[in-house]
Amino acid sequence: MIRELTCISCPLGCQISVCIDNGNVASVTGNSCIRGERYARQEILDPRRTVTSTVKTEKSMSHRLPVKTVPEVPKDMIAAVMSEIHKIRVAPPVHINDVIARNIAGTGSDLVATDNLLR
Numbered sequence: 001m002i003r004e005l006t007c008i009s010c011p012l013g014c015q016i017s018v019c020i021d022n023g024n025v026a027s028v029t030g031n032s033c034i035r036g037e038r039y040a041r042q043e044i045l046d047p048r049r050t051v052t053s054t055v056k057t058e059k060s061m062s063h064r065l066p067v068k069t070v071p072e073v074p075k076d077m078i079a080a081v082m083s084e085i086h087k088i089r090v091a092p093p094v095h096i097n098d099v100i101a102r103n104i105a106g107t108g109s110d111l112v113a114t115d116n117l118l119r
Contacts, residue, residue, distance in 0.1 A: 005043055009035035016040045048072035051081050055088040055100060057117060065090055066114040067100055073107040080105040092117045 001021075007014040012032050018040045019026040028040045042048065050072050054064035073081055084105045094100070094117040101111040 003044065005040055007031060007036040007039050009033075009039040018044055020044060047075040049075050049078060051078055051085075052114070053082065053085050055085060055090055055111075058089050058091045060092050060117055061119055062117060065094060065100075065117045067111050068114050069104065069107070069109045070112050071109055073104075073109045077105055077107050081107060081109075081111075085111065090117065092119050094118075 001019070003018045003020060005016045005018060007016050010033065014031050014036050016028060016030040016036055016039075018028050025041050025044050028037045031037050031040065048071075051069045052066070053068075054066050057063060057065050067085065069081060081104050084101065088101060088111075090100060090113075094113050096113055096116055098113045099110045100113055103109070104111045
């Protein structure tokens with residue numbers, strides 16, 4: 001089976017062909033760099049994404065605080081992560097890269113602030 005992907009690892013956006021044999025990646029072609037091959041293998045075997053969102057704030061002039069997952073979460077866990085994010089409330093002070101939630105939704109990834117919430 002051949003699966004076609006557009007690589008998102010660098011600005012080139014290579015069109016990659018991945019040959020899949022018995023659930024394993026047999027070959028990767030079309031990539032211009034090693035990052036493309038790594039991306040293709042990861043995307044086929046264990047797709048992951050960085051989830052970016054916002055959480056509600058309390059006692060703050062801002063109504064929302066931007067956050068993201070570090071590292072990426074399994075693609076099939078995005079809905080569970082978003083469900084947990086929806087429940088979170090934070091109050092100042094919060095600084096960039098502060099951990100808002102550890103091991104969010106049991107993914108092994110942390111939810112971190114991507115902005116300051118100082119008042």
